[in-house]
Amino acid sequence: MTLRFVPLSLVVLVLVALAGCSQAPKATSTAARQAAALEANRKGEAYVRHGELENAARSYVEALRLSQSLEDAEGIAANAINLSIVRQRQARFAEARSALGALKEQGNLRFSPLRQTEAALRHALLELDERKFSAAEDWVAKASGHCAERCPLTGAIHNVRAQLALQAGQLDAAAASARAAHDASRSAGDRAELANALRILGIAALRQGDAAAARAQLEQALALDREMGASRKIAFDLLALGRAAALAGDRDGARAYYGRALAVSEADRDGVAAAEARSLLEIVDVKKEGR
Secondary structure (H helix, E strand, O other), rough: OOOOOOOOHHHHHHHHHHHOOOHHHHHHHHHHHHHHHHHHHHHHHHHOOOOOHHHHHHHHHHHHHHHHHHHHHHHHHHHHHHHHHHHHHHHHHHHHHHHHOOOOOEEEOOOOOOHHHHHHHHHHHHHHHOOHHHHHHHHHHHHHHHOOOOOOOOHHHHHHHHHHHHHHOOOOHHHHHHHHHHHHHHHHHOOHHHHHHHHHHHHHHHHHOOOHHHHHHHHHHHHHHHHHHOHHHHHHHHHHHHHHHHOOOOHHHHHHHHHHHHHHHOOOOOOOHHHHHHHHHHHHHHHHHHH
16 A cells, blocks of 8 residues: 545535535534535645645645534544645655544544554554554554455555565565455455555566566556556656666666656656656666766
8 A cells, every 4th residue: 555545525525415404504604614624625635636745735734624623533534644645745754643643533533444444554654664664564453453344445454564575575475465455456446556566566576586577567557557647656667667677688668767757756746756766867877888
């Protein structure tokens, strides 16, 4: 599992419709705040698509505030998770964790097992990003505990386990978890996690020195990510495909992939991926010139 934003529109539209059934002033005020929360959430999504992460964070903070004022558990969960994702992308990990604190159950406010699973996975990914692998494993276990039978996040849980195995250099275990994620995601129709599983399988093959197998998996991931318009994932796929080409001795192919990854990253305003693409381009050019 990687960064995935939580839609709020359906939840809020239903609540607005229900509030509209009453003519009481309090209900009208509630409907107005629910509509405002929806609008703030939409703005956050739009800002994310344009790479304007600070503006996205401000919008999600406002949507979260409005949801908290209404004790709307679904709205709180969705906006807290989205805010956490944005802060993680900004490498502001303390703030990302703080955002998830909004999901602590209080009084009669309860969060569904699905939302609790999502929050636990977000914690796991934060720990993974900071290379706190033991803590990440603990959070994955918690996510698994919240995830009931036929849970739609089973594929995501397997993918996070696969990433942990990759970090530990356990390539066979990583591939096994990614295959489990692949099967679960395909059954659930979850294209995002299916693409993630294919990317992990490609990276595992790459680290095992099998450029052909890596390319086959990564091209499938790239096709899915293009269908979904997932710019950040497209850049990851292209970077890995460049490495596969380099492993196969195809420096021109590697350079082409890295160049495409750089263009996508710059358009997405992703400075980290862009920097990695530039670094890999420099390495390819140095090797090509034989310096």
